[in-house]
Amino acid sequence: MTTDNSKGQVSNQLGVYSTVEEAVKCGAAAQTRYQQAFGIEDRTRLITAIRDKVMELSEVLGQMAVEETKLGRIPHKVAKNQLAAMATPGPDSLRTEAVSSDAGLTIEERAPVGLIGAVTPVTNEVPTIVNNAISMLSGGNAVVFNVHPSAKNTSAFIIDELNKAIIAANGPADLITMVQEPTLETLQEIAKAPEVKMLVGTGGPGLVNALLRSGKKAIGAGAGNPPVIVDDSADVEVAGPFIVAGASFDNNLLCIGEKEVFVTESKADALIESMQANGAYLLNSEQAAKVTELVLTADETQETAKPCSYGMDREYHLRKEWVGQDASKILAAIGVETESQVELLIFETEFNNPFVQLEQMMPVLPIVRCKDFDSALGMAVEAEHGNRHSACIYSNNINNVTKFAKRIGTTVFTQNGPTLAGLGYGGAGTTSFTIAGPTGEGITTSKDFTRVRRFAMAQGGNRII
Structure with a gap:
């Protein structure tokens, strides 16, 4: 890969720069042109070009991501790419508010913030870039990314392709930029750059807290450890396959994915049978102990992938090499071979099991039997x-559903379906890969990347004498 030293841009990849200074400077200049010369119809045209390009390349991008990161599953990467492309709201989510009276007319419209600095995770490398780009450009902004180092090549590829699509649609170059070799230091440079007016981070509490300490407006998408409740009124023939599908999606890399199940005693056996019939493998106690020893560690080492939940003192941590790996690979490592396809490993355990408490990012799902709904709720x-991230319940008792929703207070809450339905995947509504629980924006849209600008016409527009 070569670099054009006159600009600092990687010569064969548009928007990819060797220094933060150049990535920020070119992004800021592009945003100025964009804001001054491109209206809502122009933005819509460019966003359509982005959507089309991502749909065209969704399979290639899925393959690239798995090959580079060694995480997840190609079909699910493709599905996430397509979801981000087509379900992220565009400029149409912006609304102008107007108030009129005999005293005059006041209009409040959504104005661009400017250049936004954004951090992306390795777990949702392409979807986060696409989702952020659509939302931020829809608001009239430009974005400079500090991508995850383990996904830098795939990220550079999609940023290059998106810039080409924008230019082909008669838009300005460099609305989307990134630094070629992202590090913690380059993130700090982006955060300090005066041209960067807002910071957006998708990751753990350390990242979110760092952005909040920057002194700039920050949007932080934090951790999740989404629980599932299955109560006495649930239809286990619905719950079983949906829980398996949700917890195994992309090998449970998503923060929104189901991480632990609390089922009432009356439904536990039937639920487990339903899950087994839909691709889950039930570990016995000896196998569960072997899996725990294989994929978790109590040692703090550089090879530890620390889950990003808040407020816990943990004895165990995830072993980095097992994050996002296939269930069959984990089984094979403990000496278990199966004839049928295994999507998810499940096992029964107690509440204090580390798999219940950790945000495990692999297809291993603990199940806790509870004497009643109130026990499961607690x-x-x-x-x-x-974390106030995500939760779901399988229940046909509206009182239980309401009680859980009020107590858990999560940004995403689903009933009788996987948590992914709350992001428009198999459910109604829009999607976002920046779910801002810590800073309160929730499911982000272009509106969250704008500021309010008020125009007031006094005296009904009449000349004051």
Whole structure:
């Protein structure tokens, strides 16, 4: 890969720069042109070009991501790419508010913030870039990314392709930029750059807290440890396959994915049978102990991938090499071979098991039997650790559904379906890969990347004498 030293841009990849200074400077200049010369119809045209390009390349991008990061599953990467491309709201989500009276007319419109600095995770490398780009450009902004180092090549590829699509649609170059070799230091440079007016981060509490300390407006998408409740009224023939599908999606890399199940005693056996019939493998106690020893560690080493939940003192941590790996690979490592396809590993355990408390990012799902709904509710709320990210319940008792929703207080809450339905995947509504629980924006859209600008016409527009 070569570099054009006159600009600092990687010569064969548009928007990819060797220094933060050049990535920021070119992004800021592009945003100025964009804001001054491109209206809502122009933005819509450019966003359509972005959507089309991502749909065209969704399979290639999925393959690239798995090959580079060694995480997840290609079909699910493709599905996430397509979801981000087509379900992220565009400029149409912006609304102008008007108030009129005999005293005059006041209009409040959504104005661009400017150049936004954004950090992306390795777990949702392409979807986060696409989702952020659509939302931020829809608001009239430009964005400079500090991508995850383990996904830098795939990220550079899609940023190059998106810039080409924008230019082909008669838009300005460099609305989307990144630094070629992203590090913690380059993130700090982006955060300090005066041209960068807002910071957006998708990751753990350390990242979010760092952005909040920057002194700039920050949007932080934090951790999740989403619990599932299955109560006495649930239809387990619905719950079983949906829980398996949700917890195994992309090998449970998503923060929104189901991480632990609390099921009432009356439904536990039937639920487990339903899950087994839909691709889950039930570990016995000896196998569960072997899996725990294989994929978790109590040692703090550089090879530890620390889950990003808040407020816990942990004894165990995830072994980095097992994050996002296939269930069959984990089984094979403990000496278990199966004839049928295994999507998810499940096992029964107690509430204090580390798999219940950790945000495990692999297809291993603990199941806790509970004597009744209230017991399940209490454990689910505690296991979520106040992340306020996502939760779901399988129930046909509206009182239980309402009680859980109020107690858990999560940004995403689903009933009788996987948490992914709350992001428009198999459910109604829009999507976002920046779910801002810590800073309160929730499911982000272009509106969250704008500021309010008020125009007031006094005296009904009449000349004051």
